[in-house]
Amino acid sequence: MSAAVCLKDVQVVVGNRVLLDVPRLDIEPGERVAIVGPNGAGKSTLLKVIGALVEARQGRVEVLGRSLGPGDEAADRRALRRDTGLLMQGLHLVPRLSARENVLIGALARLRGAQALRSWCRWYPQDLVAEADAALAALGLGDRGDTRADRLSGGERQKVALARLQMQRPRLLLADEPTSALDPAATREVCHALCAVAEAPGRTLLTVVHDLELLPLLATRIMGMAEGRVRWDRPLGEVTPSLLQALYERHAADVTPAAPPEPAPVIRLASA
Amino acid sequence: MTGLAHRQPSQPVRWGLPAGRAGFATLVAFYAVLIALCLATLVAAGDLSFGRNPWDNLLKTVGDFARPSFLDVWFGPERLEYRSDDGAVLRVENRREVEASFLAAVGRATWVTFQIATLGSLLAALMALPLAMLVARNLRVPRPLAWAAKGVLDVSRAVHTLVFGLILVGIVGLGPTAGVLAIALHSMGTYGKLFAESIESLDMAAVDAVRATGAGEAQVFFHGVWPSVLPQFVSHHLYVWEFNIRDSTILGLIGAGGLGLLISEAVSLFQWSRLATLLNVVVVLVMAFDSLSRRIREALL
Structure with missing residues (x-):
């Protein structure tokens, strides 16, 4: 089986700033990887390069056996999107659809033939609706299925997005600070749900984490990043507090008060 | 693979104006000069005139309007005799019957007016939809196509309904x-x-989220785009429809049918009381539709 993610000599440069510089990175199918590091370390950029949201001008990016690049076909692109599940802050729910319909969006790519045509009128097969309701109920939102997405709280929205991800059944999950807007109880729930989605064999989970206490929950392999580079990459058991501290302290020493703010991340998918 | 781009918000054009309050004061000064110019030329041409005896005319008109003709259906004389100067009876008229039949004609004309506004609005919405999709910047239609569509829309907005009506009466003949x-x-x-x-104004992040699940383009449209824009489309439709009901009451003036025809008739025969009836009908029609459409639009939000 080919690697889930394979990067070679990848560089992302904006202006004269190197946002990301990864000479080599391999992630095998089924691995659970967490990326830690201070702000501006390139964690999100790395995730976006793998999620095909940001194009690397230099180097080779291979995801799930397909190489990303300007020449790829629309059908390939769609297949890859279907297999890559994104949980990111910039990707919203559709505000006017109900929570259940938002969850069902995750299953759209699975529909074929007449079912796909019927989905245009938001008419879904019965078993999918049951699956969506079960996914919502598992996250404690069983009674919110008919609520419009724009009437849900921030935590509830994140959970609906997670249920949508569950319906998508991706082989590669990319989560960018999935719990940043949640209270401690919801944080645990979302982490457990995320792991449950990644439970099936061969599914790979790649998470950017700020809350270091969540590391044991989410990952078995930790990558420490700073200044666009991977500083270290080792199993969870070998990560020591001093290693983590060094990662953040070095950054703290570097930061000058006049550090330019990071440009707001813009997520934009080219139409297939 | 992806067109990631920070699109810079377009800089406002400054026209070389000073910033802040000074700029606004300059604009106000320009505006004052423009107003003065308009007034001065109007006075210079001797066109600023209220006629010979505006007050008498005003009082007479108000008096006529105060007794709209539809009251005659119930309170009018049943035998109104028209006599010649020497007292011979020329004609006897039952005012109640005459006004009742006029009221029936008003009813028919009102329906025609409503018809024109309703069918015209629907036709306009159907024609505008594809053009709007070409013009909307976030759908990234090739520029020349977008410009062409924008040109068509600008021209159609610039030409008044009455002007289109005059041209069309010449082409398809008089009538609705x-x-x-x-x-x-x-x-x-x-x-x-x-x-x-x-x-x-669509939430493109939500559209991208749908696309990111691997959904096809049609699915992205029907799940990400359509649910968000449909309520707004319906709301806009009601608003313009409402507007067109007002507009179509005038169209009869140029022979395009409806209440306007009766209005121009009443004006040319100096039948102010009938004009008062017609204006009453117009006001009631427009107000009723306004309140109805407002309620529907509020329910949609």
Whole structure:
């Protein structure tokens, strides 16, 4: 089986700033990887390069056996999107659809033939609706299925997005600070749900984490990043507090008060 | 693979104006000069005139309006005798019957007016929808196509309904058809602008989220785009429809059918009491539709 993610000599440069510089990175199918590091370390950029949201001008990016690049076909692109599940802050729910319909969006790519045509009128097969309701109920939102997405709280929205991800059944999950807007109880729930989605064999989970206490929950392999580079990459058991501290302290020493703010991340998918 | 781009918000054009308050004061000064110029030329040409005896005319008109003709259906004389100067009876008229039949004609004309506005609005909305999709900037249609569509919409918005009506009466003849087409051609511009704006205000992050699940383009449209814009489209449709009901009451003036025909008749025969009836009908019609459409639009939000 080919690697889930394979990067070679990848560089992302904006202006004269190197946002990301990864000479080599391999992630095998089924691995659970967490990326830690201070702000501006390139964690999100790395995730976006793998999620095909940001194009690397230099180097080779291979995801799930397909190489990303300007020449790829629309059908390939769609297949890859279907297999890559994104949980990111910039990707919203559709505000006017109900929570259940938002969850069902995750299953759209699975529909074929007449079912796909019927989905245009938001008419879904019965078993999918049951699956969506079960996914919502598992996250404690069983009674919110008919609520419009724009009437849900921030935590509830994140959970609906997670249920949508569950319906998508991706082989590669990319989560960018999935719990940043949640209270401690919801944080645990979302982490457990995320792991449950990644439970099936061969599914790979790649998470950017700020809350270091969540590391044991989410990952078995930790990558420490700073200044666009991977500083270290080792199993969870070998990560020591001093290693983590060094990662953040070095950054703290570097930061000058006049550090330019990071440009707001813009997520934009080219139409297939 | 992806067109990631920070699109810079377009810089406002400054026209070399000073910034802040000074700039605003300059604008106000320009405006004052413009007003003074308009007034001065009007006075210089001797066109600023209220006629010979505006007050008498005003009082007479108000007096006529105070007794709208439809009251005659219940309170009018049943035998109104028209006599010649020497006292011979020329004609006897039952005012109640005459006004009742006029009221029936008003009813028919009201329906025609409503017809023109309704069909014209629907036709306009249908024509505007594809053009709006071409114009909306976030759908990234090839520029020349977008410019062409924008040109069509601008022209249709610039030409008044009455002007379209005059041209169309010459082409398709007198009657409501000309009215329907005139309304449609002018409102198309308004619809196009409103529709394009609601497409542009779309939450593209939500659309991208749908696309990121691997959904096909049609699925992305029906799940990400359509549910968000449909309520706004319906709201805009009701708004323009409402507007067109007002507009179509005038269209009869140029022979395109409806209440306007009766209005121009009443004006040319100096039948102010009938004009008062007609204006009453127009006001009631417009107000009733306004309140109805407002309620529907509020329910949609």
